[in-house]
Amino acid sequence: MTTETERIVTANSPDRINFTEMYVTHDGFRRDLERLAAAASAGRADSPQVREGWETFKRQLHVHHTVEDEWLWPKLRQRVAGRPDDLALLDAMEAEHSVIDPHLEAVDAAMARRDPDLTAKVEELRAGLDGxxxxxxxxxxxxIQQVMTPKDWAGFRGAMARKQKLGGAAEWVPWITDGMSPADAGKWLRRMPPPLRLLNKVSWEGRYRKRNLWSW
Ligand SMILES: [Fe+2]
Known part of the structure; x- marks a missing residue:
């Protein structure tokens, strides 16, 4: 497994896709489920900040998977037409997305019932999502690196930005850097367009920190 630092590649090269935003977003999902698991096993999943952390996680996961399902996998499907093994991989990506939803619902239901089973439900979600x-x-x-271009990838990132809108980006940017070392956060933020970086600095980051997500 690569380290987080290796997952943040500052410079984009003209002929290779830079997957940094995909990696740091995936790491954000893993981090949040680790925090949820810790809160659940301590019996503190009722904390309002844990609940808000969970809602934030679900919102970001929904945006991520929706844009992959609506933009990325269909585009990739066109590029690998006639290649059965690659098409089977795309079938697997879509199937794996669809089995995550029942796990999310099971966690929601266990939280609502204050069910002692919550820890087990969180572990099932973690295993499914991490897999x-x-x-x-x-x-x-x-x-994707083999059959798509950096220009295609810019299209995917554009679709993600349109889905998030500015309000979603206001949450996504500080959510990504949450828990990163200051060096990695600085390195990653330099990849953001200057206006977003400025907005994050003067507003988004502070607002996000005040929410104190996942504290209990
Ligand atoms: Fe992804």
Missing amino acids: HLSHEETDALPL
Whole structure:
């Protein structure tokens, strides 16, 4: 497994896709589920900040998977037409997304009932999501690198930005840097367009920190 630092590649090269935003977003999902698991096993999943952390996680996951399902996988499907093994991988990506939803619902239901089973439900979600993210990183990203271009990838990032809108970006940017070392956060923020970086500095970051997500 690469380290987080290696997952943040500052410079974009003209002939290779830079997957930094995919990696740091996946790491954000893993980080949040680790925090949820810790709160659940301590019996503190009722904390309002844990609940808000969970809602934030679900919102960011929904945006991420929706844009992959609506933009990325269909585009990739066109590029690998006639290649059965690659098409099977895309079928797997879509199938893995669809099994995450029942896990999210099971966690929601266990939280609502204050069910002692919550810890087990969180672990099932973690296993399902981590398995999917790792599969995507190991097999789908290399395929994307092979058959798509940096310009295609800019299209995907544009679709993500349109889905998030400015309000979603206001949450996504500080959510990404949450828990990163200051060096990695600075390195990653330099990839953001200057206006977003400025907005984050003067407003988004402070607002996000005040929410104190996942504290209990
Ligand atoms: Fe992804």
